[in-house]
Amino acid sequence: xxxxxxxxxxxxxxxxxxxxxxxxxxxxxxxxxxxxxxxxxxxxxxxxxxxxxxxxxxxxxxxxxxxxxxxxxxxxxxxxxxxxxxxxxxxxxxxxxxxxxxxxxxxxxxxxxxxxxxxxxxxxxxxxxxxxxxxxxxxxxxxxxxxxxxxxxxxxxxxxxxxxxxxxxxxxxxxxxxxxxxxxxxxxxxxxxxxxxxxxxxxxxxxxxxxxxxxxxxxxxxxxxxxxxxxxxxxxxxxxx
Numbered sequence: 001x002x003x004x005x006x007x008x009x010x011x012x013x014x015x016x017x018x019x020x021x022x023x024x025x026x027x028x029x030x031x032x033x034x035x036x037x038x039x040x041x042x043x044x045x046x047x048x049x050x051x052x053x054x055x056x057x058x059x060x061x062x063x064x065x066x067x068x069x070x071x072x073x074x075x076x077x078x079x080x081x082x083x084x085x086x087x088x089x090x091x092x093x094x095x096x097x098x099x100x101x102x103x104x105x106x107x108x109x110x111x112x113x114x115x116x117x118x119x120x121x122x123x124x125x126x127x128x129x130x131x132x133x134x135x136x137x138x139x140x141x142x143x144x145x146x147x148x149x150x151x152x153x154x155x156x157x158x159x160x161x162x163x164x165x166x167x168x169x170x171x172x173x174x175x176x177x178x179x180x181x182x183x184x185x186x187x188x189x190x191x192x193x194x195x196x197x198x199x200x201x202x203x204x205x206x207x208x209x210x211x212x213x214x215x216x217x218x219x220x221x222x223x224x225x226x227x228x229x230x231x232x233x234x235x236x237x238x239x240x241x
Contacts, residue, residue, distance in 0.1 A: 007087070123219075
């Protein structure tokens with residue numbers, strides 16, 4: 001096992017035990033490495049790293065994202081990764097994770113902007129590596145990059161922060177999201193998730209504008225006015241004045 005980047009490089013060998021826990025996580029760590037997301041996040045969050053810190057803020061954020069993919073629902077679920085150091089490397093303790101989130105929350109706007117910038121860099125590299133399979137390959141007015149806007153209701157089972165009654169008589173959150181459409185042979189690639197309380201409007205124009213601007217900023221070229229090479233789609237909720 002050799003460490004390059006934020007996660008170990010795992011090699012195949014022979015051993016008495018033929019099982020490896022969470023081997024599927026290697027697909028995630030290698031994707032992060034190939035896209036350079038670990039390095040981009042580490043650089044973007046440098047200002048929030050304390051001089052004597054053992055754990056890099058970028059690695060902690062990646063571990064939290066990884067724990068969500070593996071089914072986690074709370075910060076403490078990062079323990080799932082901590083149990084497999086051979087795949088995920090050193091994982092911060094629960095108090096360290098909580099302190100970082102509290103620190104980032106003190107300057108949330110700048111932290112979110114820094115993380116978004118790192119994601120944009122990694123997406124640009126991933127799309128470049130994808131070549132003709134990338135959503136922006138040889139785009140034109142006839143074959144543009146397609147961005148879909150849509151909201152989703154997420155149920156909360158307790159009175160969490162910003163949880164509120166929804167228009168469908170539920171209780172929870174109402175985030176507005178943007179996805180890059182990969183066509184009939186692919187799935188949507190998440191560009192932006194704009195967190196909103198449960199009572200947020202379905203057709204709030206300002207939210208649609210905010211999410212559209214943020215989605216355009218996630219494209220590899222970072223061009224706020226991409227012309228006819230980008231098509232933004234929305235359902236009836238986007239049909240406002």
